[in-house]
Amino acid sequence: MEREARDGGRLTPPEMLGDSAAWRDVLRSLARVAESGLPVLVLGETGTGKELVARAMHTLSPRRLAGYVAHNCGATPDSLIESELFGHSRGAFTGAVADRPGLFEAAHQGTLFLDEIGDASPLLQMKLLRVLQEGEARRVGEIKLRRLDVRVVSATHRSLAEGVERGGFRTDLYYRLNAVRLRLPPLRERGDDALLLAAAFLRRAAADCGSPPPALDPELAAHLMRYPWPGNVRELSNACAYAVKVAGARDVVALEHWPEVLLLPGTPAERGLHAETRALEQRRLREALDLSHGNKSQAARSLGLSRQGLLKKLRRHGLGVPEAAAPTLDGPAAAQ
Ligand SMILES: Nc1ncnc2c1ncn2[C@@H]1O[C@H](COP(=O)(O)OP(=O)(O)OP(=O)(O)O)[C@@H](O)[C@H]1O
Ligand SMILES: [Mg+2]
Incomplete structure (x- = not known):
């Protein structure tokens, strides 16, 4: 799991160097989109700065005082997804020794960066779709539903559209993540x-x-x-x-x-x-x-x-x- 600490001291956007017309376009769109609060899909070849841009999207947004949480969608086995995303209560399963918030709670009123979304398993896709639709979820082992107000920025270096066509990626989730698309130009x-x-x-x-x-x-x-x-x-x-x-x-x-x-x-x-x-x-x-x-x-x-x-x-x-x-x-x- 990758989890970013709360943003204390990191309220300035990361340094994003570049002065080409193509990069200045990106920075202009970034500033505009960050304000909007819409879900954003960041596309670009490896090493083009997708993670950097996701972080900047948070620090330039009205959500900057709340948490920024990054998660690699290929990294968690299906058996842990529910507790990873939504947390668990003490004793909910063997090894759950304390109450623990999930990624969505940690990013409440802030931003959740879903990296390598193209690698999300069908189960992860299903859980994401549900929480994004309903805006609430419960920790594993709890009955209480918690409201979750999270802005999702996702990134992938592969073609999600192709994933949708081949059937590996859910169309409904695709449209939900994809309100705005930001494409980073190769160097x-x-x-x-x-x-x-x-x-x-x-x-x-x-x-x-x-x-x-x-x-x-x-x-x-x-x-x-x-x-x-x-x-x-x-x-x-x-x-x-x-x-x-x-x-x-x-x-x-x-x-x-x-x-x-x-x-x-x-x-x-x-x-x-x-x-x-x-x-x-x-x-x-x-x-x-x-x-x-x-x-x-x-x-x-x-x-x-x-x-x-x-x-x-x-x-x-x-x-x-x-x-x-x-x-x-x-x-x-x-x-x-
Ligand atoms: N415009 C930029 N100015 C300064 N550093 C940059 C810029 N773009 C990228 N970098 C640096 O290049 C490295 C790669 O950037 P980043 O991790 O954001 O790429 P990525 O698109 O997420 O790559 P991958 O698809 O492989 O995960 C990082 O160390 C980042 O800080
Ligand atoms: Mg990356």
Whole structure:
């Protein structure tokens, strides 16, 4: 379960960088939609900022003083869904040692972010539909109905419309979640934003190491503008963190510091295939790490890789901190 703490101290929207026309459109719609209180479905490729936007939707809305709760819809087994969503009373089942509110109660008068809604099981879909229709529910083991006033923001990187067509996703729930749709553009359609974001991420990563902000070598800048960014802003942010480590104390970050797999050779068509393969590999790596809660040996086993093999792939994707690469680095930062 993912559960955000009440919003104390987090009433300012998260930093959402970007100055392209496409991104400014998003920010304009975001401000308007946040006010409206309508259910919103946020769509976009992986790493485009869906979670960030969901949080901003809350902090820009009249509900900002109440709770913001995030839940990953693929994460809870069916047997726990009811108690997860609606809570339980002490003794309602074995292991229910205390009264506990559910996600909806925690988000009462606030916002519930349903992440990866496309992964919701039929049971979860049914429970969600009912509580959204009725605006009330009871904790497991209680008779009392509680009123629940919750604004739902959901997100998915897959096509829900396709899910509806194939029959895996309920049409009635689809229409309920989908009063407003906000589509986040992929980074490759955001003009110069890749450069603006790269500068910010390099500055941040350098500051974390106590270094001044490095400059971006023109060749690398040109590459950032050509690259298709299958992992979008997350991929760029990871790559910048990696490059700052590799560049050490140098004041310019250049192609030679950039993660190898993000430098694609070949024709545009080959690059397209490369990019797809890489995006798939990256997704599988992230899923395996999520499932193993970051345990690399377990993740490696689930992928049929050796631990070394996994570490190598993680480094090549600029995922995770490249500690194991440190001995091969030069410059003062590597010696720390
Ligand atoms: N406009 C932005 N400005 C600054 N940081 C951003 C921006 N967009 C995304 N990020 C950062 O990029 C990372 C990925 O964003 P986020 O988790 O919101 O993506 P997502 O669309 O939910 O991805 P996924 O589908 O994989 O869950 C986060 O670390 C986020 O803070
Ligand atoms: Mg997300």
